[in-house]
Amino acid sequence: MDAQQIQQITDRISQNLVSKGVSPDKQNISEKLTLYINEFGVVPFEAERKVLSDQYKQYNIPEEAKQAPGSSAGEIVNIADIQPNDWVTVEVKVVSLQTPNSPAIAQSGIFADSSGAVRFVVFSKASELPKLELEKWYRVESAVVDSFKGVPNLKLHSGSRVTEIEDDRCLVPSEPTKLRDLKPGVVSCVHVKFIEEWESRSDRMMQSGLVADESGRTKFVLWQDPEKEKLVPGAVYNIFYASVDEYNGRFSLTLNSAVWIQDEDAEISVPVSSGSSAPKEPLPISTIRDLKVGYASLRVKFVEEWESKSERMMQSGLVGDETGRIKFVLWQDDSKERLELGRVYEIINAKVDEFNGRLSISLNPATYSAAEPEADIAVGTRLDEVTGTIVQVSKGSGLVRRCPVEGCNRVLSRQNFCPIHEIQNAFHYDLRIKGVVDNGQRAYNVLMNREVTEQLSGMTMEQAIEMASNSPLGLEEIQAVLTEKLCGRYVICLGNEFDGRILVKSAEFIHLDPKITAELMNRAGASAGGSGV
């Protein structure tokens, strides 16, 4: 929502308060409205009702009428100092422009000043704003600082003002940031060596790999862009205004927003780290369940062949061992042989990659052979996958007491009564969730064992036992805590269906992918009279 509309509502509320004999604090009203409308997505009419009702409450107790924090309107703020929810004026250079991924956005890119850099968007609705040009300086007034996952970004709406700065300024880039010190957002400058180039996994990807400096190494990606040139492996670069993203706790650099200059005289001594570079010795055989990103050796059966999606791909499919299955890829390479379906292979030093939280292996760096012609493996069964929202944590969830009689293990009643073995006071505890995961079309009953429950809730069984013994509600407290921690959360569960209930083997939370928002907007906008991209 733009500043003008907020201003209109602020004026309406202020007039109402004036008519009640109080002098309104417009700044405070406007900030509250901005908080409800822009941060919390409340519809404007409801925000107006809420803020007015809060103001009424506030002025019944006059001494509590608090002063709003000082305004920074008109004062120029350094990019490094901007805070989410501020309305700011900045003087900035456009150092990067990107193609917006939604019709709601007219322009997006990166602003920089001598203190730092920040991503920005100009909304399409703000049609009166001039079109920003690369490399030019602008004074931007009344931009809104929004934040996403703690990273500030600037939004230019129809209430913002933009004027080009004609005087000739130069932007002094800051000292390079060490990779160890990266933060999500935009990094003004890094000084790095391109140490490892990776196989491209998609046509949209132009180049990816690892860059490193003295402090560490980081993945980078460059998406297809005819204006960009690939980096040269082994060379040292100064990279300006790369985007820093965080995924699963690891940072990566996206170079499409960036410019880089090769630093021909420099050499960087990169610290050696295990995992990323190919091992010299054959690794011992491990199981699919225990794989981690890096390199590994496996003994597996080739169980499912997939149709190649690209000419560069020689073969792909699934291999499995007793503990599970994993996708493999073999890229075109004359020195490699195709695998034969149904045979068991010993694969030495395959590369294990992670994409969207799923592991896969690449056979190109590996050696493999089907040495034992008669060998077979009982491959772990494929698990059912259920994705949805936990809509209920049912009775019987949480801490339970189980019958200690050998082979029984039944859940005891409140009085430690087992339906078969009667009173059993030497019970043992267990932690579990009986619940419902709902995808909007079907509701699945799920049963999560102790391991899955502990992992999702972040609460160990020992902590649960202590919590229950300190609570007047006893064991019921644990069910309430699990409900609060897990109900409403989006999860992916893997498990086997048994008697109408999915026995969950592993589960994880689903995280937000902003690309999906853009895709859905395109889907909604394509035929909604808007101009789909």
Added chain:
Amino acid sequence: MTSGSAPNGQFMSYEREPAKRVFAAELREATKTIKDTEDEKSPVYLLLPTGERCNRVLIAGTITQKDKVGDQNILYRARVSDPTGIFYINASSYQPEAMHQLAKIDTANPSFVVVVGKPNAYTNPEGKTLISVRAESILVVDQEIRDLWVQDAARSTLDRVDALSSDSPSADVLLARETYHFPPEHWKKMVFDALSRIMQL
């Protein structure tokens, strides 16, 4: 849609109603209820304007108000706003869990909540149908969950809109076409606007 679970011995296994993801601006327009049989235990469904029946909803948004009504039979009422409008939520002593959860939520400052509940249609003396949601659970969540829900509700709504203009419509779609007269673009615009409110760089 029928309960399609396999018969289990002599008992039909009970299949829980899924929770439909629906934006406030759509739920508000629902007026038609459906009952498959005259049996009083037969569930009452609300027919959504986009052509699916629902007997349970999953919603997310910002709680803006909470009121306690009554002394003997306590009832909590709350207002939850999504990017398209308001949901009216209530929880009484018949839903003790939801009532305790709602009682604990502080509404002095805004917070995101997820609500699972049953939609109820009530026609006031002036003949206007109002929809409220009787909460089964209401819990405070973070922004990521709210944004995931907006994506989820957007996808579900677009799927329903696609089915609404299908050449081989279901019985519910036919009934919806007869009952409600919104063009598909109306819902697509609602979805687009809701998504643009959570759109980030």
